[in-house]
Amino acid sequence: MDGFERRREQKKQQILEAALTLFLDYGIQKVAMTEIAKKAMVSQVTIYNYFDNKHNLVHEVFVYYVNKAAKDFEDIVYSDLPFPEKIKQVIFNKREASQQINEEFYRYLMKEYTTGSGYIQTVYEEKAVPYLIDLLEEGRAQGHVDKSLSNEAIFFYLSMASDYVQREDVYEKILPLTEEITKLFFYGIAGERNEGPEGREM
Template sequence: MDGYQLRTEKKKEKIRNVAIELFLSFGIEKVSITEIAKKASVSPVTIYNHFGTKDELVRKVITSFIQKEWEDRLDITKRGDLSFHEKIEKMVFETESITGKTNPEFLNSMINGDPELEKMIGEIYHQFLPSIVDFFEEGKKQGYMDPDISTETIMIYLNLLKNAMSGFHFYNDPEKNSKLAKDLTNFFFYGLLNKAPNRK
């Protein structure tokens, strides 16, 4: 990559970072290209040249955000200093924390986007699906999950949850969203158990 390409990539990264910061705080509809350009110290024309329309920028920003969130969660699953149960607890806590601080309009855009965005998010999900299944398989080996549950069943369960999210909506109450995220993440991992199993 030559100097020009490197400068271009850095500029695009700055635009994405500024856009995600503003979208997370204020939602997508209330943030204009002009505002993003001003904070990123570029012209609106530069944003249009690199990303096209605002809708295309939104798709890029949301998919980059989701990609990073998946990567962060998978990094947790690879940590050798945490037990299986501790890894789940950390993922629950981080999901709750992010959701409680994020504008609900942005959250709803992630799970109820346009068809093209939904396709892009689906591709990310399938990219990380094998690693998720591996994580659950490790949980079975460690005795945290029923060893008789097949990999096929785990995949069906994950797909059912993914499809259910398409009709979900977050609220205009950060505390309510935070609790909802925690409940959903707990349900994702523990189902209808009264509490998480306390195993070592």
């Protein structure tokens, strides 16, 4: 990529980031191209040169948002955080992200997911699933994850937990219990068991 292409790509990212910030705060319909141009510090003409129209811009912002979410997930999985902390973030960070999304923009995301190009599903299958498998393998290697449990069962459990904590009537009550819920994920209601050098329970 030469200097011109690099600058062009940086300006495109600048526009996408500005549009995403405004869409997350105010939704799509209420945000004018003039506002996006002002926040991105470019002219409206520049935006139209890159995206032709607002419809195309919205779709590109959707793709940008999904890729950004995948990158955030990747950063958690391959970070130096302890394995239990990674699991905690996988379960609870989804709620933090959803709180920042304007309802109209969230509906657009769900519409794209169910009837659109299937881009979210593609990213999930090609990125999120392999990342999560790597995370579980790390957990198994460190002795945090029972080797007899299938990835499918753990995926289901994590999805169920992270979806549940997003509920408005649940989140505030569950937040003070974060540490306990994370412990429940690892040890169940029986509690942590210590084993001796030959694998016998102590």
